[in-house]
Amino acid sequence: MCPFDLHIPAPPTRPGDEPDFSHLVIPPPGAVPRPEADVNASSESLRDTAYGLIRVLDNQGHAAGPWAPRIAPEKLRQGLRAMLLTRLFEDRMFRSHRQGKTSFFMKSTGEEAIGAAQSMVLGPRDMCFPTYRVLSWLMARGYPLIDLVNQIFSNEKDPLKGRQLPILYSARDYGFYSLSGNLGSRFGHAVGWAMASAYKNDDSLALAYIGEGSTAEGDFHEALTFASVYHAPVILCVTNNQWAISSYAGIAGAEETTFAAKAAGYGLPGLRVDGNDFLAVWAATEWAMARARANRGATLIEFFTYRVAGHSTSDDPARYRPADEGSQWPLGDPIARLKQHLIAIGEWDEARHVQCEAELVDTVRTTAKEGEAVGTLGHSKPPVSEMFEGVFETPDWRVREQRKELGV
């Protein structure tokens, strides 16, 4: 008999090491068969979708395999533009933070394909319950950039009236639910929304995101249980970007299984998808949507991706992982890959890309300056009376008295 030993998972590399992703199994596009969307959740065919990796784009930018979706080139260009805009906007706002123009910022670098593709697949009446790393959802739907800038600066024209931390947006008209800094706590709201839609015989779908780290929260398991029990028309997405601040996915439970595989225990299909492959994200979302629309309920999708940037402006990833891991992520960069695909099918070229990028840089610069003209954090804010609005539908005496006490 040997004594027990406590196992503490650790990533294969740390600062100072060469990045090493040799432990990852990356199957070629086409390796995972595509079951019918109304397949029984206990079907053997869903083992591959949960433990394999659904990919469409190969290394040369060609779409291959049974998951390859049919997308009009114009839509692909729209997706590319949304992803580019997301990256350029975030780079600009990150610099604004470093210049002291706001208190906090987070980037989604490397994860732009997820929100952009899903936002385009879902309809205007569907509702997404986001995390703070899916700005590309809003970009793909043409949310006004100036409203983002004003929210980030918490200035006089902030649509959320200075009440929220930068980037915790809310945009109901764009199918984007109110964000919160508590992780995972809206995952179950999506299920409730979807149940309400079904209750009303509506056709509005819900889609929710959660980070791989937050799948350890009870919210994740509660949401999956309710989604399964009531066949809620909801698409539940785990964005597995490998890192939860400084802890790697193994600490969240990925060492012995995949996040997609967790679906099986709830009687739901699980899809594990290359999150840096715009076409694969699109295809998986279409599959889950078709399943929900056929009244077969929820799907769990794991998007396998990589968080290229730090967790937030308060984080320095060089302290816990090799410095240039992001550039060596074996699934590449989602923008470069979609660009390569568009060029491969003759619908894009370098010159157009350079021109598009230049236009977007200009738009972002102009909009940022417009927001700065309204004011950056500390130099402009909504009327202080806004602090007291919206606590209740009708303010009670406490709010009225305290507002008077403050003289606003």
Add this chain to the structure above:
Amino acid sequence: MAVMSMIQALNSALDVMLTRDPDVLTFGEDVGYFGGVFRVTEGLQKKHGARRCFDTPISEGGIIATAIGMGAYGLRPVAEIQFADYILPAFDQLVSEAARLRYRSNGEFWAPITVRAPYGGGIFGGQTHSQSPEALFAHVTGLCTVIPSNPYDAKGLLIAAIESNDPVIFLEPKRIYNGPFDGHHERQMKTWTDHAASDVPEGHYTVPLGKAATVREGKEVTVLAYGTMVHVASAAIAEFGIDAELIDLRSIVPLDVDAITQSVNKTGRCVIVHEASRFGGFGGELSALVQERCFFHLKSPILRVAGWDTPYPHAFEWDYFPGPGRVVKALRQAMEN
């Protein structure tokens, strides 16, 4: 009008709202086919169908998260938490989500949910079926907390809660579900039949949230109470033979602070009674408000009668419960000055 117990009145409120508003639905553990462990939802599934009154997994966090999502969509869900003692797994949902959704989204989303939960002691439920957590919710900006003390109010307040566009925690004093209880546990149980407030209209009516009721007018001392303790305080006032004014707060958020100040300014004395343990209890807030607003009218110190600062103990239920004897003692003390 019909004679109803509090359970029947609550059932009637749900029935009225399910009939009246297709966006109302109710769910919780054992709520559907069985009708709830306290029978509050009895017959509702049969009458309104399983889509409108159904069972949930044993998952308080999941129940409230689901309700919030439904509320954001546009429904008016009424969720039951089987005992208020079990509500804590849902605390994050209530505090971080339901209470703040309207504020943080600048009115784009809100949570018009009602969370019903039997609460309080007096039924030998031990630590996990007896607690009074109202102060936890009262402290959270954005939540309403309602506690009825009789069948008439229970129905009217529950309908008002369901119709409210703010999240409401609706705490039902389970000891008085079937009859008023004045704290004399050694005496025979009473039913609601002989109580005036058991005369309940069968149709729709509301008792507004944030409006206290003066149960008894008086000149010598103001007694503030809610839930079961209204009946305990009433008995104590009669037994001590004092001309006290008894105010049933009915909801602690919103709080009818005007009713409180008017009464204390008139009587000059104030005794606060609640079943929850004293330290950090809602009585502390009431005491501070009375001190801030009525100081120059006060003839004696504000007193609190409350549960002891221990967990709710099984064998010592009646040693813990702030019964009429302890209220009489406080009234006597208040009158010494």
